[in-house]
Amino acid sequence: MLILRTGHEQLQLLEQISLEDSYILYGNMYLRTERSVVVTDSVQGEVTAIGSYLKGMPFHAFSLHVVEGDENYEVEPMLSYMKEVLNGSLSDGQKGVIALAEPLLTRVQIPNTIDTRTMHLMKLTDPEHLLPAGESRILELSEAQIVENMAAELGMISFRAEEVAEMPHIALFSEGGEPMAVAGFHVYDEAYVEIGNIGTSVHHRQKGLGTQISSDISRIGLEKSANVYLMVFTDNPAAMHVYEKLGFVTVSSYAFIEFLL
Numbered sequence: 001m002l003i004l005r006t007g008h009e010q011l012q013l014l015e016q017i018s019l020e021d022s023y024i025l026y027g028n029m030y031l032r033t034e035r036s037v038v039v040t041d042s043v044q045g046e047v048t049a050i051g052s053y054l055k056g057m058p059f060h061a062f063s064l065h066v067v068e069g070d071e072n073y074e075v076e077p078m079l080s081y082m083k084e085v086l087n088g089s090l091s092d093g094q095k096g097v098i099a100l101a102e103p104l105l106t107r108v109q110i111p112n113t114i115d116t117r118t119m120h121l122m123k124l125t126d127p128e129h130l131l132p133a134g135e136s137r138i139l140e141l142s143e144a145q146i147v148e149n150m151a152a153e154l155g156m157i158s159f160r161a162e163e164v165a166e167m168p169h170i171a172l173f174s175e176g177g178e179p180m181a182v183a184g185f186h187v188y189d190e191a192y193v194e195i196g197n198i199g200t201s202v203h204h205r206q207k208g209l210g211t212q213i214s215s216d217i218s219r220i221g222l223e224k225s226a227n228v229y230l231m232v233f234t235d236n237p238a239a240m241h242v243y244e245k246l247g248f249v250t251v252s253s254y255a256f257i258e259f260l261l
Helices: 007-016 022-029 076-086 102-106 141-154 160-167 207-224 236-244
Strands: 001-004 036-043 046-054 060-066 094-099 113-124 172-173 178-187 193-200 228-233 248-260
Touching: 001 076, 007 022, 007 036, 007 046, 022 036, 022 046, 022 060, 022 236, 022 248, 036 076, 036 094, 046 076, 060 076, 094 102, 102 248, 113 207, 113 236, 141 172, 141 178, 141 193, 141 228, 160 178, 172 207, 178 207, 193 207, 207 228, 207 236, 228 236, 228 248, 236 248
Parallel strands: 060 094, 193 228
Antiparallel strands: 001 036, 036 046, 046 060, 094 248, 113 228, 113 248, 172 178, 178 193
């Protein structure tokens, strides 16, 4: 049985999943209840799957958790139900992305799959490996365009301009005042933070700026929470190497499946 869950009910569902094993779904229900459409699937009163659709993303963003077991799970009925709930926001032929823990790939049946990428969830476990504080500085709200321009230049797929206003973002500048690298957050909460919107201008690569600004934003994150996370695609080994050097370790892996609705 498919049931739409309200904000309060979403928080109750957190008891059935863990942060690191269902990271994106957990964050949607814990921090983004106003933007999240959350649906549960149940058999005889027992929840078998939890899915969410996150509004306001630059793509159709779904996440899914399936409880432990041996049976396969068909996603199509839940997707159809979400189409009805969203009342026309989703239409056939559009592209969507479903994020789920990579071990679930063998059990979850997703229709019209186009491509699959793997993303690691990494946690800062050895902050003593961070670099000494650099010359980056926190951006004023009036400077938000700096991050937006960098996001457009680098094609940051999960960038939302609202995050620059809602959470600290920093930048490194050249002697002439040109922004060379930026970094910020996707999550900024006492329970945990997720650094993101990290990038170095194509004109300032190979100078160690990505490592420095990643270290600087991690230090700011530690001031907010002892739990500092990031997500990185595995087809970006250079970035993974930077994060590992700074004391991050992989704690779980997620599949990002692009498909046609």
